[in-house]
Structures are given as structure tokens and as C-alpha cells.
Amino acid sequence: xxxxxxxxxxxxxxxxxxxxxxxxxxxxxxxxxxxxxxxxxxxxxxxxxxxxxxxxxxxxxxxxxxxxxxxxxxxxxxxxxxxxxxxxxxxxxxxxxxxxxxxxxxxxxxxxxxxxxxxxxxxxxxxxxxxxxxxxxxxxxxx
Amino acid sequence: xxxxxxxxxxxxxxxxxxxxxxxxxxxxxxxxxxxxxxxxxxxxxxxxxxxxxxxxxxxxxxxxxxxxxxxxxxxxxxxxxxxxxxxxxxxxxxxxxxxxxxxxxxxxxxxxxxxxxxxxxxxxxxxxxxxxxxxxxxxxxxx
Numbered sequence: 410x411x412x413x414x415x416x417x418x419x420x421x422x423x424x425x426x427x428x429x430x431x432x433x434x435x436x437x438x439x440x441x442x443x444x445x446x447x448x449x450x451x452x453x454x455x456x457x458x459x460x461x462x463x464x465x466x467x468x469x470x471x472x473x474x475x476x477x478x479x480x481x482x483x484x485x486x487x488x489x490x491x492x493x494x495x496x497x498x499x500x501x502x503x504x505x506x507x508x509x510x511x512x513x514x515x516x517x518x519x520x521x522x523x524x525x526x527x528x529x530x531x532x533x534x535x536x537x538x539x540x541x542x543x544x545x546x547x548x549x550x551x552x
Numbered sequence: 553x554x555x556x557x558x559x560x561x562x563x564x565x566x567x568x569x570x571x572x573x574x575x576x577x578x579x580x581x582x583x584x585x586x587x588x589x590x591x592x593x594x595x596x597x598x599x600x601x602x603x604x605x606x607x608x609x610x611x612x613x614x615x616x617x618x619x620x621x622x623x624x625x626x627x628x629x630x631x632x633x634x635x636x637x638x639x640x641x642x643x644x645x646x647x648x649x650x651x652x653x654x655x656x657x658x659x660x661x662x663x664x665x666x667x668x669x670x671x672x673x674x675x676x677x678x679x680x681x682x683x684x685x686x687x688x689x690x691x692x693x694x695x
Binding site for chain 1: 599614
């Protein structure tokens with residue numbers, strides 16, 4: 410499986426969010442070529458601003474691993490993480506972050522560039538156009 | 553009730569964390585002179601790096617209010633929020649943040665100064681010495 414293959418799985422989660430009327434962001438967490446957590450944004454459903462896909466995925470993935478840290482994992486997310494999620498990923502000591510579309514308004518790289526753990530490898534722009542198109546479509550038709 | 557009175561309640565939560573072997577950070581959320589949420593750090597107990605006192609308090613307080621936003625609330629926390637928590641408080645549109653001790657290593661004011669909502673009022677240094685002493689004591693004796 411390539412980064413694009415895993416991002417397609419994250420996009421499937423994002424589409425699930427879209428169907429539920431949620432801002433379409435999806436995540437999968439991969440450890441040793443196995444998906445150990447999947448999540449999508451649930452802020453509307455749960456009435457909880459902290460229920461971003463990444464936050465749920467961190468909790469689920471650490472549960473799956475039986476520890477507190479995600480240093481052996483790659484997290485794939487369709488949209489650049491916000492400051493909250495990047496801070497959480499920092500605490501998790503994530504090994505590798507791969508994201509699709511950039512988020513100029515809320516993304517961590519502009520507002521908290523040091524939020525991630527210093528050892529976290531970052532790769533951006535994977536299937537960016539598909540990820541961005543899903544967001545655009547949501548805000549055009551659903552809101 | 554003054555800010556110091558409410559910070560004493562947050563300190564009581566922090567002492568509870570201390571007793572449980574958790575980094576001693578406590579929170580209360582106040583709306584119209586009533587405490588609507590209390591929380592303390594549970595990262596060790598839950599094996600979850602996202603289980604900071606503030607994160608739990610945001611979820612509990614929004615539950616109590618039946619909405620997603622905390623604009624009519626003041627959140628009292630013994631330690632300056634980290635980047636993750638400040639980002640979450642930003643999404644919650646918190647009305648007012650009052651914190652005790654500053655956190656030069658992890659605090660949002662250094663690493664994500666724009667993380668809070670632009671309308672959030674911030675007050676720092678309330679019972680700072682007591683809040684700091686509890687942290688120092690924890691790292692001296694418990695770890």
C-alpha cells in the first residue's frame with residue numbers, strides 16, 4: 410500500500426462524514442502496514458468541538474497499541490490538522506504525518522509551526538485536489 | 553465568588569490529580585456564577601495524551617449547556633494551557649480564560665499565540681505561586 414492508497418481510505422472516512430452532514434475530514438492510522446484506527450469528524454453529531462477526526466483517531470490508535478504514544482505510526486488525514494489536533498499529535502509523538510489539502514485559515518503550519526513532536530516526519534499534498542474538492546463541495550452544497 | 557475563589561476550586565481538582573499520580577492540573581468552568589464542569593488531568597489513568605483537564609472540561613461544559621460553544625463561560629485552569637488545549641478553547645469560543653502558573657516550555661502564549669478565539673479575554677497569574685508549587689512538588693517527589 411502506498412501513501413495514496415492509505416489517503417484513499419482516509420477520503421472514504423471523509424465522505425462518510427459528508428454523508429452525516431459533518432465537515433468532511435477523515436483519518437486512518439497505520440502501524441506496520443495495518444490500519445489500526447479510522448475516524449471522521451463528529452463535531453456536529455456529538456455537539457463537541459473537540460471531536461475532530463484526528464483526536465478520535467489518536468485515542469483509538471493508542472488504545473489499539475496499548476500505550477500512550479504513536480511513534481511507530483503514520484497518520485493520514487485529508488486536511489491539514491488544526492492547532493488543537495497538531496498539539497495532540499505532538500503529545501502523541503506521532504512518527505509520520507501525511508495530509509492532503511492545506512488549510513490556510515486554520516492549519517497548524519501557519520499558526521503553531523512547532524506543535525508537532527520534533528521527530529515527526531511530515532508529508533503534505535497527497536491527493537490534495539480530491540481532498541480539497543470534497544471540502545469545497547460540502548461548503549457549496551451543504552451549508 | 554472572586555477569580556481567586558474559583559482558582560482555589562481548580563487547585564482542589566489539581567490536588568486530586570496529584571493524589572492519583574497525574575501531573576497536577578485542575579479546571580473549573582463557570583457560567584453565571586455557577587460551576588458547570590470540573591476536571592483534572594487523566595492522561596496516565598486513561599493512557600490518553602488528549603485527556604488533559606481542559607479537554608475534558610470543554611466536553612463536560614458544552615454538555616451541561618446543551619450547545620457547542622462556551623462564550624458565556626469562564627474557564628479557570630491552574631496551568632497555562634498547551635497548544636492542543638488552547639486550540640480546543642479557540643474552537644469553543646470561550647468567553648474568558650483565567651490561568652494560574654505560566655508554562656514556558658509548553659504554554660500556548662509562546663507556541664500558538666493566536667490559538668484562542670479573538671474575543672476570548674485572558675487573565676493570567678491568579679494564585680500562580682500555589683499552582684506552580686504544586687507542579688514543582690509533583691516533579692520533585694512523584695517522578
